[in-house]
Amino acid sequence: MRLFYYLFLGTIFGFIMTKSEAISWYRIQEMFRFESFHMYGIIGTAVVLGAIGVALAKQFGWKTYKGSDWKLNAKNMSVPRYLLGGILFGLGWALTGACPGPMFTLLGQGIWAIGVVILSSVAGTFAYGVVRAKLPH
Amino acid sequence: MTTIYNLLSSTWHWSVSGALIALTMFLLLYAGREFGVSSNLRTMCAIAGGGEKYDFFRIDWKAQRWNLLFAFGAIIGGFLAFYVFPNPEPIALSAATIEHLQGIGVSAPSTAGFTSYVPPELFAADQIFTLRGLVALVGGGFLIGFGARWAGGCTSGHAISGLSNLQLPSLIAVIGFFIGGLVMSWLVLPFVLQL
Secondary structure: OHHHHHHHHHHHHHHHHHHOOOOOHHHHHHHHOOOOOHHHHHHHHHHHHHHHHHHHHHHHOOEOOOOOEOOOOOOOOOOHHHHHHHHHHHHHHHHHOOOHHHHHHHHOOOOOHHHHHHHHHHHHHHHHHHHHHHOOO | OHHHHHHHHOOOOHHHHHHHHHHHHHHHHHOOOOOOOOHHHHHHHHHOOHHHOOHHHOOOHHHHHHHHHHHHHHHHHHHHHHHHOOOOOOOOOOHHHHHHHHHOOOOOOOOOOOOOOOOHHHHOHHHHHOHHHHHHHHHHHHHHHHHHHHOOOOHHHHHHHHHHOOOHHHHHHHHHHHHHHHHHHHHHHHHHHHO
16 A cells, blocks of 8 residues: 555656646756746755755654655765766756656657657666766766 | 645646656665666666577666666656656747747647656557657667667666766766757757657
8 A cells, every 4th residue: 555655656746747747858958048037946946945844854854654764875976976966967958858767757648659768778878887887986 | 734735736847846856866875885877778678588699688686676766666667757747838948949830830738638747749559650650769768778788877877866976977968968969959950840
């Protein structure tokens, strides 16, 4: 039953992604061309509210429903992996206009071509797993 | 009822969307989870048997079922938002972007016949079988999957979760997202569209 919670949250998320238009290839081009505040407003609002909430959670020791600490694991510091991996991701994001969340949402809208993007992103993840020992991290 | 339906159907203000994304992240954190969609791509590799030869996919994928369900929900949410609560208006893209895109061969957002969210020049089903479509869809998807895992997260994991937790690695990743995105949108995309 608890798994339905995640199905429900995902459904809400897909709805938000659509109505915010963050799933739109056009909106992503507009963002990277700095021709509208729309996408910056969405991400900025989410990050500012997110940061306030996370700070409050740490300050007051908010727990999960099971009573454990929130999962806010610090990421290991490095530059090449985040910068180079980030650049590759950004190239793909601007080309397809979709990041992993919106990819799934667009599939639900009958955009069958996005299925190719999803399959190819799984292949890309697989390729990373194969060559990762040779990459700087 | 009609008012509620119209509110749900139309485009939401960026502040409402942003606040609801933060709320989604908190509801996952409250459940003891981390908000990050691209992890599912690794899980799919593990389910497909990638762990037999490669350590990176030797994970207990059943512990990731919650996230697969989240992604499946994102499909359902997209269906509901597009078919049950459709926005009658095409997206209100800035005039400057429309003009630029038309200059490189992309039609303006229109609800006629297709969807206004993505351009038919790249996403109409028959584009799967053109060189341009293959380069954009296969190439773009590959970069997303490879890059997200190398960087240890995507927009949800780094730009939303990581920045909310004030993590420097996530800021570096987001700077990388933008370097890649700017290069693609300004320099490479016009050539891809010529294919």
